[in-house]
Amino acid sequence: MIVRVFRCTVVEGKEAEHRDYAFKSRHPSLSREAGLVAYYAGKPLPGESNRTRCLVQIWESLELLKAARGEFWDQPMKAMPDEVREIYDTATVEHFELADEFQTLPK
Numbered sequence: 001m002i003v004r005v006f007r008c009t010v011v012e013g014k015e016a017e018h019r020d021y022a023f024k025s026r027h028p029s030l031s032r033e034a035g036l037v038a039y040y041a042g043k044p045l046p047g048e049s050n051r052t053r054c055l056v057q058i059w060e061s062l063e064l065l066k067a068a069r070g071e072f073w074d075q076p077m078k079a080m081p082d083e084v085r086e087i088y089d090t091a092t093v094e095h096f097e098l099a100d101e102f103q104t105l106p107k
Contacts, residue, residue, distance in 0.1 A: 001037065001098040002065055004057040006076060008091040012051060018087045022053075030057070035064025051089070058098070065095075 010018045022041060030039050042054040059065040065073060072078035076091040 002059040002062050003096040003098055004059060004065060005094045005096070006055040006057070006091065007093075008053050008076070009089040010051040010053060011087055011089050014087050015051065018053065021084060021087060022055075033068045035060040035068060062095070 027039070027041065030036060037058040037060060039055060039057040042056070044050050044052060059068075069079060074093060074095065076093045077085060077088070080088075080091075
């Protein structure tokens with residue numbers, strides 16, 4: 001399995017626009033991607049004023065991730081539609097092989 005960590009800094013004043021894009025367009029489309037096991041969106045902790053966001057995804061394989069994300073699977077800004085790029089100051093993506101079998105912690 002592959003862990004994909006997308007981090008971005010939202011342009012000041014475009015936080016609401018980012019939220020609309022993420023929760024109305026991007027996240028629903030992710031749920032339909034073949035090979036995507038899970039995804040989690042992160043925002044700053046309460047009281048923090050930074051504009052950093054993250055999206056952690058778990059994929060079945062690197063091949064399925066590449067098939068879903070296309071030619072620029074490892075270059076986040078190039079993979080974004082033009083109208084979306086203006087929301088971000090910065091964006092990075094990192095990929096990792098899951099070190100241990102994916103499991104849920106006991107409660």
